[in-house]
Amino acid sequence: MFGTIRKHSKWMWIIIVAATIVSFVIFFGPGGRQGQDETQKYNFGTIGDQPITRDEYVGAQRSAYLDYFFNRGQWPDRDPAAKQGGFNEERLTYERLLLMSKARELGISVSPESAAKVAADIIRNSGAGSPREFEQRVLAGYASLADFGRFVEQFITIQQLAATVGLPGNLVTPKEATALWKYENQEVSADLVFVPASNYVASVTATPEALQQFFTNQIERYRVPAKVAINYVEFAITNYWPIAGQMFTNGVTNIAEYAQAVYEQRGSNAFAGKPLAEATEQIINDTKRNFARRAATTNALALHVEMTDSEKVAPDALIKAAQRANLPVKLSPPFDTQSGGFFLPSAVAQKAFTLNSENPVCEPVATEETVYLLSLATNIPSYLPPFEAVSNRVNYDYVQMTANQFALAAGEALHAKLTNGLAQGEKFGALCTANGTRPLPLTPFSRSSRALTNLPPQVPVGLLQEAAFKVPAGKLSNWVPINGGGFMIFIKELLPLDETKMAEEMPKVLTQIRQSSQNEAFQSWFRKQAETGFRNTPLNRPPTPSVGNRAAR
Numbered sequence: 001m002f003g004t005i006r007k008h009s010k011w012m013w014i015i016i017v018a019a020t021i022v023s024f025v026i027f028f029g030p031g032g033r034q035g036q037d038e039t040q041k042y043n044f045g046t047i048g049d050q051p052i053t054r055d056e057y058v059g060a061q062r063s064a065y066l067d068y069f070f071n072r073g074q075w076p077d078r079d080p081a082a083k084q085g086g087f088n089e090e091r092l093t094y095e096r097l098l099l100m101s102k103a104r105e106l107g108i109s110v111s112p113e114s115a116a117k118v119a120a121d122i123i124r125n126s127g128a129g130s131p132r133e134f135e136q137r138v139l140a141g142y143a144s145l146a147d148f149g150r151f152v153e154q155f156i157t158i159q160q161l162a163a164t165v166g167l168p169g170n171l172v173t174p175k176e177a178t179a180l181w182k183y184e185n186q187e188v189s190a191d192l193v194f195v196p197a198s199n200y201v202a203s204v205t206a207t208p209e210a211l212q213q214f215f216t217n218q219i220e221r222y223r224v225p226a227k228v229a230i231n232y233v234e235f236a237i238t239n240y241w242p243i244a245g246q247m248f249t250n251g252v253t254n255i256a257e258y259a260q261a262v263y264e265q266r267g268s269n270a271f272a273g274k275p276l277a278e279a280t281e282q283i284i285n286d287t288k289r290n291f292a293r294r295a296a297t298t299n300a301l302a303l304h305v306e307m308t309d310s311e312k313v314a315p316d317a318l319i320k321a322a323q324r325a326n327l328p329v330k331l332s333p334p335f336d337t338q339s340g341g342f343f344l345p346s347a348v349a350q351k352a353f354t355l356n357s358e359n360p361v362c363e364p365v366a367t368e369e370t371v372y373l374l375s376l377a378t379n380i381p382s383y384l385p386p387f388e389a390v391s392n393r394v395n396y397d398y399v400q401m402t403a404n405q406f407a408l409a410a411g412e413a414l415h416a417k418l419t420n421g422l423a424q425g426e427k428f429g430a431l432c433t434a435n436g437t438r439p440l441p442l443t444p445f446s447r448s449s450r451a452l453t454n455l456p457p458q459v460p461v462g463l464l465q466e467a468a469f470k471v472p473a474g475k476l477s478n479w480v481p482i483n484g485g486g487f488m489i490f491i492k493e494l495l496p497l498d499e500t501k502m503a504e505e506m507p508k509v510l511t512q513i514r515q516s517s518q519n520e521a522f523q524s525w526f527r528k529q530a531e532t533g534f535r536n537t538p539l540n541r542p543p544t545p546s547v548g549n550r551a552a553r
Contacts (some may be wrong), residue, residue, distance in 0.1 A: 040206030045537030047094075047101045047171055052537070057093060059150050059480035060100070061145055064092040066151040070122075073266060075142055080347075091539060098533040099526070100154060101187040103161045110156045119152045125263045136192055137261065148177045164520045177510040181502055187495040190468055191439035193432065194456050195414065196485040200406035214398045215387050221397070222390045227334040230352045231380040232344075233303070233322050234330070235296040235364075236369040237289060244291035248284070251291075260281045296371040303327070304308060315360045318375035348372050355379075406485065411486040415479040418488070422476060428490050444495055459485040 044052035068076045068087065076082035076089070104110075128134035135145045145152075215222070237244075252258045263271070271279035303325060307317035314320075322329045333342060337353060344352075345367040355362060355376035365372045387394065414435055421431040431440050441454050447465055455461065459482065467477040468489050469548040477489045534540055 034545075038406075045094075045539075047098055047533055047537065048105070052097060059097040060154070061089065061093040061156050062147045063151040064089060064096055066143055066147065067155070069142070071526045074316070075140075080446050083503070086339070094539055095530070096154060096158075096535060097528075098529060099158050099161060101131050101533070102529060103157045103178050106155055106161065106164060108160050108164065110153050110160070114152045115149070115156060118156060119149060121513045122152070125225070126265060127257070138265075161242050162518070165525045166518035166520075166522035169516070169521045170514050172464050172510070172514050172517050174506070174510055177506065177513050181506065181509050181512060182497060185446050186497065187444040188468060188473075189444055189492045189495055191428065191490045191492065192442050192455070192459070192464075192487055193414070193418070193437055193486065194459060194487045195407050195411040195437075196456075196458065197400070197404040197407040198484070199294040200403040200410070202405060204402045206402075208393050211391070211394055211398055212387060214401075215390075218394075218397070219384060222385060222393065224383050224385055225336040225338075226353075227336050227378075227380040228355065229380075230332050230355070230370050231329050231332045231376040231377045232325050232332065232348070233300075233318065233320050234301045237292040237296045237369060237371070237375070240292040240295040240299075241288065243295045244288040245515065247291040247295070248288050251285070252396055254543065255280070255284065258287075261285075270446070293366055293371065297364055297366055300371045300373045304361070304363060307375075313359070313361055315357070315376065318361060318373060331377055334378060336405050345370075348374065352376075407485040409479070410482050411488070415476070415488050418490075419474055422474075428476070439490065442489075458482060459487050464489060492518045 012033065043098060044054065044057045065076065068074075068079075068082065072079060074082075076087050123131060123134045126134055126138050127138060130143055135143075135148070139145075139148060162194055198370070260276060262283045263276045263279055268274065268279075271282060274282075303318075303321050306324075307313065307321035312521070319329050331350075335349065335352075337349065346364075347367055349363050351362055351365050352374060355374070356379065357376070360376040362374065365374070385484070414437065417435055418428070418431050421434075429439065440454065440456075442455065445465070445468075446549060449461065449465070449468060452464070455464065463480055463482065467480050467487075468491060471477050471491055475490050475491045476489055479488050479492070480486055
């Protein structure tokens with residue numbers, strides 16, 4: 001992953017890992033010791049009738065953080081995908097505590113030697129020259145060596161637990177795998193009959209009475225969304241480039257080693273396949289950019305502290321604080337959740353909608369190029385417009401919806417005629433010609449096909465497959481209504497299977513099926529354990545304050 005380092009004594013790693021088994025590091029937040037007095041008496045709940053101690057909770061919490069980092073290459077608090085993907089620190093912590101409890105019940109344990117070997121491999125691949133360098137450079141203040149050792153032990157234990165519980169998944173036979181391959185890869189030759197709504201647009205008559213009635217029935221469709229306008233101050237990271245350069249000079253003593261470590265950690269794909277020599281400049285610039293963003297955020301936070309240093313924040317607090325700091329304040333036009341992204345980064349637009357008269361300001365919002373500090377300027381509630389204001393839109397929607405209804409009715413009638421004709425022994429092609437429609441021969445496809453080259457874009461591949469594989473060869477599928485019309489599909493024949501391809505793919509398929517079945521068995525088992533295992537934890541109680549998530553930085 002990161003390079004190669006000299007060998008470390010195995011016993012050194014045994015000492016490090018063994019130490020983590022019997023002791024946990026007291027939690028520190030970003031500003032130092034955080035919440036220790038408040039959380040010492042906090043009830044973390046019980047698992048398996050055993051109370052969860054604060055040290056156990058914090059240990060599992062940090063392991064969850066490390067697990068995210070080693071899987072994604074970024075810490076969750078710095079990865080926008082973590083929030084978008086639903087990263088739930090508290091739940092992941094309790095899931096890890098439950099898994100470790102179940103491992104103890106089943107007698108699963110990890111020897112210090114095994115944990116030491118895995119830990120040494122990770123350190124060795126990181127390119128760090130010593131454990132302390134690994135702690136300082138890779139863990140980067142988010143975790144300690146003790147946290148890392150505990151994570152390794154838990155990682156191996158959970159892997160062994162998953163293998164034990166998911167053992168039935170390995171019992172999938174080659175015969176079962178072959179049957180599944182045939183099911184997924186059986187191709188059909190078929191004709192599509194598509195009835196588009198666009199064919200019926202000219203048949204729609206939009207009378208004033210019909211439009212007014214349509215507007216009344218569909219009025220929520222035309223609701224104008226709530227809008228906000230914000231005052232904001234921009235802290236462009238380019239303004240902090242000189243400071244970032246100094247921070248880089250002071251913080252990186254060996255540029256070549258640092259660039260190699262980053263390159264190997266992120267992989268060549270992160271640099272468009274460029275070799276290390278060509279990627280070094282980008283690595284340096286990316287690091288300086290991060291330093292500049294940190295400096296911009298620090299300045300934004302200072303202004304935020306100044307304007308919130310009172311029991312109730314005034315609506316104009318940002319304007320006054322910016323004036324004292326000689327910083328320009330910009331005023332946005334009113335925007336809704338969609339249009340805000342046209343002139344403000346989406347993260348800023350989303351944060352703006354959390355502001356209200358009681359809380360008119362928020363903490364700085366960092367984006368790729370700028371850190372924003374914002375306050376509420378105007379809040380415009382949602383409202384329903386009069387018909388005259390949206391009449392053109394109403395007319396368009398009415399025509400499209402009515403044309404779609406005409407298409408659906410025509411498609412259902414056509415389907416009945418084709419079905420009846422086939423039942424009487426008539427040929428499908430002749431039936432289509434007699435009823436004024438022309439079927440579209442599709443390229444052969446199977447259940448595993450992801451796209452068809454000549455399929456109309458209005459027809460979803462998934463719906464086509466679902467309809468096609470419900471009927472045998474020589475039969476017509478059900479009529480399937482979709483947005484923009486509808487379709488039916490006639491199955492001409494099942495095509496011969498590619499036996500050579502099946503033989504080539506079967507070893508890999510069997511391995512994938514067994515892994516998938518093992519994972520499904522484990523997940524099913526864990527869901528059942530969680531139903532009772534979390535019963536006496538905060539996951540089953542009202543939300544409580546966080547006790548922190550990482551070591552001192």
